[in-house]
Amino acid sequence: MTDKPVKPEDLRSRKWFNNPDDPEMTALYLERYLNYGLTMEELAERKPIIGIAQTGSDLSPCNRHHMELAKRVRDGITAAGGTCIEFPVHPIQETGKRPTAMLDRNLAYLSCVESLYGYPIDGVVLMIGCDKTTPALLMAAATVNIPAIALSVGPMLNGWHKGERTGSGTIVWKARELLAAGEIDDRGFMELVATSTPSVGYCNTMGTATTMNSLAEALGMQLPGSAAIPAPYRERGQMAYRTGGRIVDMVWENLRPSDVMTREAFENAVAVCSALGGSTNAPIHLNAVARHLGVELNNDDWTRIGHDVPLLTNLQPAGEYLGEDYHRAGGVPAVVGELMAADMLPNPGALTVNGKSIGENCGDRRSISPDVIRSVDTAMLPSAGFLNMTGNLFDSAILKTSVISKEFRDRYLSNPDDPEAFEGNVVVFDGPEDFHHRIDDPATGVTENSVLVMRGAGPKGYPGAAEVVNMRPSAELLKRGVHSLPCIGDGRQSGTSGSPSILNASPEAADGGNLALLRDGDRIRIDLTKARVDVLLDDAELAERQQALEADGGYRSPPSQTPWQAIFREKVEPLAEGMVLRGAPEFRDVAGKDTPRNNH
Numbered sequence: 394m395t396d397k398p399v400k401p402e403d404l405r406s407r408k409w410f411n412n413p414d415d416p417e418m419t420a421l422y423l424e425r426y427l428n429y430g431l432t433m434e435e436l437a438e439r440k441p442i443i444g445i446a447q448t449g450s451d452l453s454p455c456n457r458h459h460m461e462l463a464k465r466v467r468d469g470i471t472a473a474g475g476t477c478i479e480f481p482v483h484p485i486q487e488t489g490k491r492p493t494a495m496l497d498r499n500l501a502y503l504s505c506v507e508s509l510y511g512y513p514i515d516g517v518v519l520m521i522g523c524d525k526t527t528p529a530l531l532m533a534a535a536t537v538n539i540p541a542i543a544l545s546v547g548p549m550l551n552g553w554h555k556g557e558r559t560g561s562g563t564i565v566w567k568a569r570e571l572l573a574a575g576e577i578d579d580r581g582f583m584e585l586v587a588t589s590t591p592s593v594g595y596c597n598t599m600g601t602a603t604t605m606n607s608l609a610e611a612l613g614m615q616l617p618g619s620a621a622i623p624a625p626y627r628e629r630g631q632m633a634y635r636t637g638g639r640i641v642d643m644v645w646e647n648l649r650p651s652d653v654m655t656r657e658a659f660e661n662a663v664a665v666c667s668a669l670g671g672s673t674n675a676p677i678h679l680n681a682v683a684r685h686l687g688v689e690l691n692n693d694d695w696t697r698i699g700h701d702v703p704l705l706t707n708l709q710p711a712g713e714y715l716g717e718d719y720h721r722a723g724g725v726p727a728v729v730g731e732l733m734a735a736d737m738l739p740n741p742g743a744l745t746v747n748g749k750s751i752g753e754n755c756g757d758r759r760s761i762s763p764d765v766i767r768s769v770d771t772a773m774l775p776s777a778g779f780l781n782m783t784g785n786l787f788d789s790a791i792l793k794t795s796v797i798s799k800e801f802r803d804r805y806l807s808n809p810d811d812p813e814a815f816e817g818n819v820v821v822f823d824g825p826e827d828f829h830h831r832i833d834d835p836a837t838g839v840t841e842n843s844v845l846v847m848r849g850a851g852p853k854g855y856p857g858a859a860e861v862v863n864m865r866p867s868a869e870l871l872k873r874g875v876h877s878l879p880c881i882g883d884g885r886q887s888g889t890s891g892s893p894s895i896l897n898a899s900p901e902a903a904d905g906g907n908l909a910l911l912r913d914g915d916r917i918r919i920d921l922t923k924a925r926v927d928v929l930l931d932d933a934e935l936a937e938r939q940q941a942l943e944a945d946g947g948y949r950s951p952p953s954q955t956p957w958q959a960i961f962r963e964k965v966e967p968l969a970e971g972m973v974l975r976g977a978p979e980f981r982d983v984a985g986k987d988t989p990r991n992n993h
């Protein structure tokens with residue numbers, strides 16, 4: 394933020410719409426924006442041009458309600474003296490896009506950078522929601538670094554089935570088990586799953602969407618209280634109006650993403666993520682946003698800052714409640730306030746988009762429903778953050794400790810004075826097709842002592858790093874009451890899954906990672922107290938297998954099916970480093986450096 398407020402003559406948009414040095418080009422730029430009824434007063438005089446980065450469309454049902462909310466955003470912008478220009482962002486729907494919406498995060502990022510940089514935009518409202526839309530837009534705002542504020546579309550209303558809450562995503566994994574165990578049929582599966590999505594909005598569970606929207610608020614990029622409001626509630630429209638008004642002031646204050654998303658803000662977000670029981674996708678996305686700002690943030694930080702933070706939020710999949718309950722309990726401000734009461738928010742002084750610090754915004758906020766958002770004294774778990782696992786199979790992989798069963802936690806994690814490591818036999822699958830084909834075949838040899846491994850599911854291998862490491866035990870084990878087995882993978886897992894998996898393994902099998910060397914029957918040791926995963930093979934055996942793999946042409950991935958898949962594979966970095974495009978983070982503060990050249 395500069396001490397000097399921006400004056401109308403400094404507005405970036407005036408280089409297009411009111412450039413006294415170049416009247417010819419000014420006329421050219423202006424005339425097309427006049428052609429749908431905008432006036433000279435709105436475009437060329439003292440009003441900031443505010444972009445609305447619209448992620449809602451029929452292809453993106455979780456964000457679709459933004460098409461309605463944008464009307465209230467416009468009202469807020471206009472009332473505050475700005476002019477609105479709404480533009481589409483490449484659609485991303487986690488549950489709809491094949492082979493994975495993750496492939497499109499960087500595509501949406503790239504296109505949004507071009508829109509923000511190449512057009513006359515002074516400030517932008519980022520219409521965030523379904524998983525990848527949030528990081529894509531924050532990454533773009535980070536690169537371009539014009540004033541930006543985020544607005545969540547909000548979670549769906551709570552789902553209900555026979556008097557019980559059914560959470561989106563989370564119910565799918567349960568329904569899969571019921572189907573495999575023969576307790577429901579296909580129609581029962583469909584009906585049960587559909588109960589979890591009763592309205593517009595994104596997942597009502599603490600899946601990746603609610604996590605990322607909450608963290609956008611914890612980072613300071615949304616107005617306080619914005620993230621948790623359910624999509625259909627009246628407060629959502631009111632928040633849209635206020636968000637539209639605030640961005641106009643932010644332009645005059647020159648309050649930019651780099652002022653808000655500082656190292657201190659990321660540390661706060663890491664702590665809040667643990668208190669929420671947030672998704673394992675959060676480290677990927679926040680590491681990516683940080684890289685685009687030039688802020689240091691890595692998976693070790695997530696363990697160092699986050700691991701000892703307690704679980705305060707009793708939301709599925711780590712708990713029992715859903716989005717409406719979260720909002721009524723006070724949402725992000727209550728979580729932050731409870732952390733602050735115990736001196737557990739790393740940086741209360743971090744600035745937010747309303748011009749106040751997060752401490753000023755939330756310091757006196759407390760939970761209104763003490764069972765839904767707990768105090769530190771009544772926490773669901775004393776430590777709930779991620780463990781950054783390492784070993785001889787990968788350099789980094791994320792384990793969400795808040796979903797480890799009590800039995801497993803007591804035995805393998807909570808007793809560092811008498812550490813015990815878990816050992817099991819590997820059953821390895823090359824992608825989800827292989828898994829679904831073989832998991833129930835007795836010849837595969839899955840037992841209660843198995844460790845299920847999925848490879849070929851990372852950024853280069855899949856391509857895009859799909860949410861396919863949700864592996865259930867075999868039907869035979871499910872019928873015997875074994876509901877989960879340790880899982881490891883170089884792909885991702887849905888944030889709505891309560892399965893304690895070791896995910897996002899980097900480097901992936903398709904990028905020289907040692908998961909490619911595993912064979913069925915290998916013995917694996919998982920030592921949670923040391924945060925290590927090792928296959929019990931000596932270096933000579935691993936080297937021999939590596940040679941054999943190379944001689945055979947290396948780990949095989951399916952061919953790229955589209956041009957973007959091929960470009961993505963060539964450019965993408967590992968999940969542990971945010972899965973960004975190589976070279977892209979070098980472009981920083983691009984709007985601050987210069988204005989793009991004229992086009993005619």
Ligand SMILES: CC(C)(O)[C@@H](O)C(=O)O
Nearest residue numbers: 487562600601887888889
């Ligand atoms: C439920 C989904 C689609 O898997 C995702 O939103 C997540 O939580 O990771």
